Amino acid sequence: MSTPTGTRAAPVGQAAVGRRPELARLSLNTATTKHLTLPEAAAAAAAAGLSSIGVWRDRVQEVGAEQAARIVADHGLRVSSLCRGGFLTTPDDDAAQVALEDNRLAIREAATLGTRELVMVVGGLPACSAPGGPALPYPAGTPAGSGPDDPARDVLAARERVAERIAELAPYAAGHGVRLVLEALHPMFAADRAVISTLGQALDLAEPFPADVVGVVVDTYHVWWDPDLQRQVARAGAAGRIAGYQVCDWVLPLAAEPLNSRGHVGDGYVDFATVTRWVRDAGYTGDVEVEIFNEQIWAAPAEQTLATMAERHVRHVLPHL
């Protein structure tokens, strides 16, 4: 994300009067207030005293990227990140060209919004993303063996395609001053959403590229369980690749749609003190985005959601940041 002192900081206007210094690094990701339009989300973030906002492309595209940039600036906010590019795993060449073109558009949108960070959710297995839905179970008459003979389940090949397509997008991103931010998703999403499942794997994929062209985001929900997390956060920091720190909590039981199982910081099982210290000790000085997918939180009034975000930030994250 852009730092508070970055060259892309939005002008500090009238709307910034209510900023709360203790929330200077707290950012509202618009997924947390899913039902708000961008103007509504920006107003809510500013009213709560935040300095930045992470925006999803659907809400940006509703108004257009240039207008979106004005809305955010008019509220005295910075854009901490744009979510999301990616979905690069298709084995189909035509579909891959469509995906790459959409990612180029996302890169231009990020540049227009004045954020350097484009978060990338890289996509899952072809078997999970085939037109018409999952091609499962194996059709009758499937020959013995799967794997290399079964591209739809070949996670190794899917990862290779991600690497190739990141390489294809990197020069375009660099040319627009935008960083491709690889996001490791929790392994329970490996089949259907992202074949990058650990921070270490994201860093391996980022390694061939300059740190200001391909980075990683540390999202507590996705990586808290990783026994190698401390080492990989330090590695990411040493390489200058930590492009964002997203926080929300692992709560149980999982929701019927597991994607929407996330909870407010402090409502679940993540040890935010420890992970936040690792991120701090890795040299990260950027924004802390709260990105929560949760039906109950979406149904709550936005001001209540923002108030809880702020209170949890001050209690569980800020002391360790």
Added chain:
Amino acid sequence: MSTPTGTRAAPVGQAAVGRRPELARLSLNTATTKHLTLPEAAAAAAAAGLSSIGVWRDRVQEVGAEQAARIVADHGLRVSSLCRGGFLTTPDDDAAQVALEDNRLAIREAATLGTRELVMVVGGLPACSAPGGPALPYPAGTPAGSGPDDPARDVLAARERVAERIAELAPYAAGHGVRLVLEALHPMFAADRAVISTLGQALDLAEPFPADVVGVVVDTYHVWWDPDLQRQVARAGAAGRIAGYQVCDWVLPLAAEPLNSRGHVGDGYVDFATVTRWVRDAGYTGDVEVEIFNEQIWAAPAEQTLATMAERHVRHVLPHL
């Protein structure tokens, strides 16, 4: 598991006449036929032509370990593993002593059953296993910060307790000719069931002990997504620590109780050809246990479940074994 040529092989009796050579390494884990008693499960496995069975402690304890051993032998079967010991993460000293005593009983049961392999599910966070259920969300008045001040969410400390208690159990296991088989569970179970989430982590924990005292099991459901899997399977094989290969498939959507989301081999997204070759290339020559938790499969007739297991084994696993 005991190999077909192992010294503990059950006597080949009358019941073994129906064995199918192509299923010589296929084992029925009794969790797959949850509603069957041990005599029923053993009869079903023998009738399907299998040579071995993996047994859960609840079904063993219903008849007692000695009688269980006789039942299995009378059907001409070997015991591929006993499931399960573990649940070693409590910070409470008294509760820890109870857990250790129960694990010693499990070790004796394994020895009586004639299997060397005791599968260990090591337990989750204290916050998930507190009497009266999860201690969530944070109670009002919780001081700023969590982590080191919050033992219930301290996954690092929970892992340390696992290491200490494995060390305490290891000599007892060795004395009974039983191996403690550490199971990495899918990271979606890290909070509530097992703070071991990767095969590499299980191997790190096993390393201080002889390979015939502490081993690991490769369960496709739990580890298929791991970008480091090939390397860790090879490492496990080189160290002589692969104590079992359990197979079932990752199917979506997850069940309302995610624990019961597993599917028959071939019904989901796992690339069995590739993973099976890695296990084979690591030198594993033991049994392949099918352990499925799935309400629909539990509701199906056992002979149908066994027939599907056999058919999928021959199609998706055996060619690569």
